Amino acid sequence: MLNIISSPAETPNEESFRPEPRVGTENNLKWLARNWPASGKQTKLIMVGGTGQISFRLRVAQSHIRHDLTPSSWSHIMLVDEEKTALEKTTIKEISLNPVNGFGFPPMTNGVKEVTLNEYRNRSRFPNIAILGIPVDLDAVRATLERFKKQRAALDSVDLILRWLGFCWGVAHSPNPLMDGMGIPSAALLDVVLGAVGFDLTPGLESRSSCPEAVWQAARWWRSYYTDQNQTEITGAYCVSHKLMNF
């Protein structure tokens, strides 16, 4: 069990972060279009839970920060960068462990890559999806993220990528990096960047140990923390239709 702090809340936040099932067989883009937040400059994050091998390994690895030790519903999180009218053309910034066009040379950008949202439209590959509204100005986040690309001292994402690939690919005795406080790079990136502009993305976990499951718990369970700290809570919607374990 990883040393994550549990929220004292007794009930989850389902008012401002609400469940929204799919309608029919809509894909992720249509689900997102239906639940896209209205505000303009607010920062938005998208979280997905995938069914591929890498996603499976990541979801199981995060079971250690769940009190019931069951796999997480989430494997990846990304920043909405530039919104386009055609949602599939909306750009996102991410650190993926399975990047669309390969890794290239990650040190150049501290692992950060830009793709379009279209890469995540497939509901079979990514059956779980969430959109999260973060109450900080997107321009500030963008500026910090650009700085992040050149500042490996803040978070060495390349180190995280290699550790997580070793674990995901089952290389030799590679341990679960979370147990050593090494977060999943997609979430650690956003935790560090949002922290730098004044927002606690995962109040229960140290930034560099962050992971999508911790963000999920923050959105669901840490509402009172944000209120106590005079911060606006995380808002948004989610759809969890794929679980690796059913009781």
Place this chain on the structure above:
Amino acid sequence: MKLHLHPRVSTVDPAHRLSVWVGAFQTTQAPAISWTLNGVQVQPATTRAITSARTGSMLPDPNIERAFTGVFEFSGLSADTFYQITASDNNVSADLLTRTLPDRVPTGLDNFFNVLLVSCFHAEEDGGGQASRIASSLSGPLRPHLTILSGDQVYLDLPTLQNFPNQIDWLADKFEADYVRNWSETTGYAGVLRAAPSVALPDDHEYWNNFPHVSPVIQNSFTQTGRDNWTAAAQAAFSAFQTTAPAGSGDPISFDVPPLSFFVADTRTHKDPNQMTTLDQNTRDQISDWVAHVIAGNHFPVLVTGQSLFREAAGLGGNVTDFEMPNYSDYDDLMRKLAELADAGRPLLCLTGDVHWGRVTSVVDLTKFRPAMFEIISSPTALVTSVGFDQLHQFTSAIGGFFGAIDPFPRHASADAAPIFLASNALSGRFACQQMHAQKGNHLALLRFRQSGGSVELRVVYWPWPEKGPPLPPVELNSITLTPF
């Protein structure tokens, strides 16, 4: 005459003021110093005028060469900014490049507020200036903004096997010589003292081992007259060389680098020989005020003490080695007062030295299941010589070296475990301790603070150095997040 300048923390508005300690050594009279700041002649405020470190009965002959010290303050400065300061008297001058503290702990990705935490420095075991070399090498983003000297900056009671005359003038002369060596020589502590504005508190070796109690290895402590003479001479030296005026010997010091709030408590000077108190009433009152200040201002409290609060009471062995904080009757009240910070959800960071090993401990408040306290110990910078024990440890290490790796720290002990529950006598089982890291050997610790959201991120880096063999890499620990709860 030789002049020496060391930066000190100005406790009022440290982001816009700089205190400078000046020492004039090998002279018979106080110098008339003229100052420049960035090349411009200025007149800083006199916080403590330059006077002889020894006076009255400690100085039977006023015509001998000796040390004069004073403290001056420059104001109206910019935050987190370097200043070149020069002091001169006739043809003698000294330079100092230092900087003000930041006005806040930085946000963003790139910048940290760096605090150097050191304690326990024995110059003879420093490997020819290792500590100063490491401190001076911390440059650029690693350069300290603040140095905390958490005790035993000198070992006035050494050499162990030498009996000192019970004469206050002899003792004062000896203590002054110890300070002058550490404060001025490159093989002393000067590089550490000049690394950043510092704040200092004493531990027992600013007096004698296990002060104020009778020590079986300190003959002068056997009689009340012996203890009185030693105490007076040691306090005079501490006041001359270490106090951050206007605070005097034994006075607490507090200042803010928002959202951090520091309280530096001298837990040695006012210890009661009957073990009733370790703090005087003034310090206890100021701690109460500070706790209220932290809670009202939503600060992150940082408490510096000369001894660890995360220890069990010493048994009979405390008469020989040193008593611990829980051996004194006011410990429980102190811990109950600090628990008020946890009641208000303010995570407490405790910093200390003393014990000759490093350790990082976290404490969970079991009533809230949240991290409520952390303690970081940095000790020693250079381990004191222990006659007999050192030779035995070095011999056994050499034998062990035939069968495996050589221990780079054969004389050093490993860290003791923290108590299972903190101050259980006062706080029952509310606060559960968990050791996060143990650091063996000589080292300096750099604490790097950064605001992250509504929390403060703390990165701890130990800089160990071996007594023999190749250099060791720094040890950076997983970050600590101080989060209100």
